Amino acid sequence: MNTNWYEQPRFVIPLLALAVIILLSGCVNAPFNAVDDGLTLYQMLSHSTAELFTPKAGKHFMPITDLSLRLDYFFIPQETAQHMNAALEGKELFDVNWPGAAHFRVMGALYHFVAAIFLWIFLRRISKGYALGGGVALFVALAWAMHPMMCESVCWIAERKSTLAAMFGFAALAAWTIEPGKLWRWPLIYALYLLALLSKPAALSLLPLLLALEVLDPIRHQFDVRNTKHWLASALRCAPLVALGFAFFFIGKNVYSLEIVDPIGGGGFSVVLTDIWILAVYIRHMLLPAYYSFTCYVEPVVSLGDPRFWVGLLTLSGVFSALIFMTERAQRPLVILGLYWFISGLGPNLNIVPTMAPLQDRWTYLGMAGFLFAATVAVHSQLQRRESTRKVLLNVSCCVMFVLAIFSHLQSRMYESNESLFFQTAKQEPKSGYAQLISGDLARDLHIKALQQFETRKTLSREEAERKLKEADVWGKMAVDYYEHATVAPDIEYFKDGLELRTRTAEMLTGMKQYDRARKQLEGWLPPPGKTLFTAADSKHKGIVRARRELRHTYTALTLSHAWDLMAQCSLQQANNRTLPLPAQMELAKRALGEIDKAIEADINGERGEVIKARILMLMAYIESDSGHDEPAQKLFGDAQAQLRTIPDSSPSAAMAKQILDNAKPPKPKSPPPLPGSGPLLPGSGPLLPPKN
Numbered sequence: 001m002n003t004n005w006y007e008q009p010r011f012v013i014p015l016l017a018l019a020v021i022i023l024l025s026g027c028v029n030a031p032f033n034a035v036d037d038g039l040t041l042y043q044m045l046s047h048s049t050a051e052l053f054t055p056k057a058g059k060h061f062m063p064i065t066d067l068s069l070r071l072d073y074f075f076i077p078q079e080t081a082q083h084m085n086a087a088l089e090g091k092e093l094f095d096v097n098w099p100g101a102a103h104f105r106v107m108g109a110l111y112h113f114v115a116a117i118f119l120w121i122f123l124r125r126i127s128k129g130y131a132l133g134g135g136v137a138l139f140v141a142l143a144w145a146m147h148p149m150m151c152e153s154v155c156w157i158a159e160r161k162s163t164l165a166a167m168f169g170f171a172a173l174a175a176w177t178i179e180p181g182k183l184w185r186w187p188l189i190y191a192l193y194l195l196a197l198l199s200k201p202a203a204l205s206l207l208p209l210l211l212a213l214e215v216l217d218p219i220r221h222q223f224d225v226r227n228t229k230h231w232l233a234s235a236l237r238c239a240p241l242v243a244l245g246f247a248f249f250f251i252g253k254n255v256y257s258l259e260i261v262d263p264i265g266g267g268g269f270s271v272v273l274t275d276i277w278i279l280a281v282y283i284r285h286m287l288l289p290a291y292y293s294f295t296c297y298v299e300p301v302v303s304l305g306d307p308r309f310w311v312g313l314l315t316l317s318g319v320f321s322a323l324i325f326m327t328e329r330a331q332r333p334l335v336i337l338g339l340y341w342f343i344s345g346l347g348p349n350l351n352i353v354p355t356m357a358p359l360q361d362r363w364t365y366l367g368m369a370g371f372l373f374a375a376t377v378a379v380h381s382q383l384q385r386r387e388s389t390r391k392v393l394l395n396v397s398c399c400v401m402f403v404l405a406i407f408s409h410l411q412s413r414m415y416e417s418n419e420s421l422f423f424q425t426a427k428q429e430p431k432s433g434y435a436q437l438i439s440g441d442l443a444r445d446l447h448i449k450a451l452q453q454f455e456t457r458k459t460l461s462r463e464e465a466e467r468k469l470k471e472a473d474v475w476g477k478m479a480v481d482y483y484e485h486a487t488v489a490p491d492i493e494y495f496k497d498g499l500e501l502r503t504r505t506a507e508m509l510t511g512m513k514q515y516d517r518a519r520k521q522l523e524g525w526l527p528p529p530g531k532t533l534f535t536a537a538d539s540k541h542k543g544i545v546r547a548r549r550e551l552r553h554t555y556t557a558l559t560l561s562h563a564w565d566l567m568a569q570c571s572l573q574q575a576n577n578r579t580l581p582l583p584a585q586m587e588l589a590k591r592a593l594g595e596i597d598k599a600i601e602a603d604i605n606g607e608r609g610e611v612i613k614a615r616i617l618m619l620m621a622y623i624e625s626d627s628g629h630d631e632p633a634q635k636l637f638g639d640a641q642a643q644l645r646t647i648p649d650s651s652p653s654a655a656m657a658k659q660i661l662d663n664a665k666p667p668k669p670k671s672p673p674p675l676p677g678s679g680p681l682l683p684g685s686g687p688l689l690p691p692k693n
Contacts, residue, residue, distance in 0.1 A: 007134035012120060015138070019146035020113040020154075022405045026413030028105060032096035034418040035438060036158035038087075045088050058094045061255040064168075064198040065161040072107050078099035096418060104157045111163040112154050116145035118170035119369055125177040126218040130331045132377065138398055140376050144369045146404050148289045148411035152362040154281050155415040162365045164199035168192050169366060170207045176213055180220075184484040190240050197244060201252035205347025205366055207245040208340070211238055216337060253353065258547040261494050263354045265300030271351050273301040273309045278351075279343075280312035283319055285361060286371055289407045294360045294414075294425040297432040298663060326378040328385075334377050341370025356434075356494040356548055356583050373394040418442055426482060433492030437501070440482030444508060447475035451511075476512045480505060493552040499528045500555070503563045506570075515570035526598075531555050558603050564599035565609050568592045572616055575623075582627050589620045611660070614643040618664060625667035633667045640664075 005011045005624075032038065042060065044052070044066035073081065080100030087094040111679075123137035137599040144150070153162040172192035178185045193210070196203035214234040217223040224230050234360045243437070252262075263271050278298065285292060301309050320339055345367020352357050383393050414421050419442055426439040451473035454465055483505040486492050492501065502521045509518035527533070534554035535547060546554060571592035575585050593616050599609040617640035624633035641664070644657040 004134055006138045007124065008290070010140055012141075014116060016116045016120065016141060016145055017113060019117065019142050019401075019405075020109050023112075023146050023150055023154055023408050023412060024105065024109045026409050026411070027151070030105070030155065030415045031418065032094075032098070032101045033157075033158060033415070034096050034157050034422070034442060037096065037156070038094040040158040040160075041069065041073075041084060041343070042088060042094070044086065045073070055251045055255050056448075056481045057254055058258050059255065060161075061251060062161045062198070062200055064195055065164050065200065068107070068111075068164060069104065069160060072104050076103050076636065101157060104160070105155065108157060108160045108163050109154050111160070112145065113169045115163060115166035115170050116141050118174045119144060120166065122170060122173040122177060122367075123373060125174075126213075126334070129221060130218045130334055131446060132331065132334070132380070135393070135397070136376050136380055136496050137371075139400075140369060140372045142401060143305065143376075143404060144371050146408050147286070147368065147372075148292060148403070148404070148407045149285055149361045149364060149368065151294075151408065151411045151415065152294065152360075153365045155412055156362075158279055159362060161200035162362060165196045166366055168196035168199060169203050170369075171658075172196060172206070172210070173213075176210065177219060179334035183616045186237055188242070193241060195245060197248045201248045201255070202347055202349065203366070204245045204248050204252075205345050205349075207241055208344035209337075209370075210241055212337060212340060212344075214238055218334065218337065240376060249348075252348070256353075256355075259355055261354050261356050261548045264298065264351055264358050265302045269299050270302045271354070273304070273306070274298065274358065275350055276316060277301050277308045277312035280315035281359060282346075282361075282364055283315060283371070286364070286368060289404060289411075291428070292361055292411060293428045293432075293435070294421055295429060295432050295435050296361075297429050297435075297489070299431070299490075320575075323374050323378040327381040327519045331377055331381055335374045338370040338372075338374030342374070345370055351689050356491065361685040419446075427484075430485065431489055431491075433486045433489030435488055436482045436486035437495055438490065440486060440504075443475050443479035443482055444504075446509070447472050447479055447511075450475060473512075476508060480508050483508065494548045495551070497531075497546075497551045497555055497559070498561045499525055499531070499563060503559055503566065506566045510566050510569055510573075513573070515574055518571050519567060522567055526563055526567070527560060528555050533557060533560075559600045561602035561609070564595050564602060565612065566601060567618070568596035568609065572612065572619065575616075575619060582623055586623050586627075587618065589616055589623060592616045593620070610643060610647050610651075611656050614640040614657070614660065617643065618660075618667075622667045637664075637666055 013492070032041075040060075047059075047066070049063075049067070052066045055061045073084075077100050080098045083092070083098050086092045095640065120137050120141035123140055124134050127137050153159040169192070175185065175188045175192055176187075189210070191204075193206070196206065214237065215223055215225070223234070264274050265271060301312075303309075305352035318465075319410070323335050323339070324332055342364075346363055347366075349355075349360075350637050380393070382394070414424060422435060422439045422442055426435040429435045451470050453460075454468040454472060460468070483501065486496075487501055487505065492498075502525055506518040506521040509515075509521065530553075532554055534550060534556050546556075569592075571588050575588035575592060577585070580588075593613070596609045596613045596616060600613065603609065617636050621633045621636035621640065622635060624630075641661060644661050647653055647657045
């Protein structure tokens with residue numbers, strides 16, 4: 001019977017629960033994350049169970065995760081479920097601020113908690129084989145459960161896949177420690193490992209650890225490396241695990257083929273150099289638990305002359321060597337196993353399969369426990385050697401947990417709102433195109449929301465209306481600033497093609513009536529230099545979704561059409577300036593007409609720009625009338641009316657076309673009416689068809 005409290009489940013389980021509660025304390029009521037939460041929920045609702053278990057390029061393959069989210073769906077508030085259904089049917093856009101995120105997040109934390117229990121069981125059992133007390137296993141499990149680096153996987157609903165993979169993966173490790181005589185031991189290991197892979201294919205990174213356990217045999221110490229029969233027996237037992245690992249490696253390679261990018265730095269040599277630096281960064285983050293970013297930019301290390309390589313190499317060799325030599329010789333295999341677990345736990349995320357995110361704290365979710373275990377064993381070994389230091393073990397452990405609790409709570413509070421999370425990330429990572437892009441999108445949404453509230457100024461006081469207008473101006477300037485930073489970010493074209501991003505910036509500037517700046521964003525980019533027009537037939541994958549690599553070298557007809565649309569809008573608004581001489585107005589109107597013709601030519605739907613072309617023709621009619629040219633004025637006005645009548649009733653522009661037809665008056669010399677449909681344009685609104693993603 002256990003005599004030490006830290007080996008008894010009735011004490012350990014509440015402590016682990018408290019650690020997870022602290023981890024979740026700052027973000028439990030936060031909204032859905034603006035990145036991937038909507039996509040994750042859409043996938044689990046829009047596919048049948050059979051489709052979830054069918055690997056397909058461009059669709060995440062994590063059926064167990066999807067099923068767990070589908071189960072949660074039945075317990076969220078009814079209004080949120082109705083909103084999600086409406087978004088699924090295309091009736092409205094998914095709003096991340098709807099209530100219901102707390103339930104999904106609590107369930108993710110629950111799986112994280114269960115994973116911590118299995119981790120404690122596994123570590124406690126393998127520690128006994130090396131005369132280590134249960135305190136080491138409890139300390140590591142608590143540190144892993146409450147470490148601030150875990151916030152990203154627990155607070156972010158889209159990372160449910162990681163918590164489930166850890167729960168099943170660590171359960172497989174705990175199952176490995178069961179007595180070998182049990183016939184159901186290995187079938188249970190196979191089943192749990194399969195569930196981990198079905199939760200997240202990257203769980204194959206636990207395979208090297210399972211294989212190492214067979215050879216090291218930390219519990220029974222019965223494996224003889226010189227005995228061929230032992231090798232054959234272990235090989236037969238591990239063969240199903242290896243088969244599963246290979247199968248899911250190729251499944252993952254196919255499923256995530258659209259996400260694969262060029263190797264960081266351009267080749268294998270730079271990948272190795274950069275990975276050494278990345279590993280050193282991970283170690284720093286684990287030992288100094290503060291100032292994490294939601295997303296990180298990594299400048300590739302391309303030569304041995306880069307000092308970051310030597311800093312990383314010295315950090316790795318120094319830390320690893322110190323941990324090994326600090327430990328008593330008899331316990332060193334555990335330290336080596338922990339360090340091996342840390343490296344192998346990163347798996348494909350160690351840029352073996354290159355993605356657009358070479359360094360993310362969440363990549364360490366499965367492997368961090370190994371490093372924490374190695375470090376704890378080493379420190380414990382040192383403190384246990386002297387009676388004087390042995391007495392402070394508990395005090396040191398409590399101090400470490402207190403520090404982790406503080407930083408964990410502070411880190412989770414970053415997830416209280418999308419704005420606090422991404423604006424802080426954009427500040428910390430100025431070269432991260434993704435951080436700048438998402439921050440720009442959030443600021444744009446706030447700009448539009450403030451403008452919409454200003455439009456209802458009849459229900460607002462004068463002071464409040466003025467405040468909303470100032471808010472809209474502030475958010476608009478922030479959005480443009482973020483977008484302009486994203487445009488020059490080194491990694492941005494893996495996230496958004498250059499023309500699309502410039503078009504988004506120009507759209508914001510057009511809505512803010514900064515027409516010259518908007519045009520400068522697009523000048524020289526129509527079409528973009530050095531890029532080719534992308535069509536579905538050109539894609540290596542079925543459908544019109546572009547791979548990350550294709551984003552860098554292509555543009556779409558829809559984006560080109562929208563860009564010309566914006567150019568025409570700017571020219572039209574500039575031509576509508578009554579302070580300009582009439583010839584200058586006509587010149588700008590003709591420029592607008594040429595630009596909108598190019599937008600219509602590029603639009604594969606044949607509807608984009610028809611309304612704005614009619615507005616341009618009407619303005620030209622009024623200018624001709626002001627110039628005393630009545631006959632050309634009437635002809636242009638008639639052409640504009642004919643243009644509007646060609647727009648089908650099914651078009652999104654039909655209502656605006658009808659409104660202009662009903663309200664437009666024929667031009668009269670020297671008394672031109674206002675331009676129909678003119679005025680400030682909200683980004684992405686007005687008579688134009690909204691841009692398609």
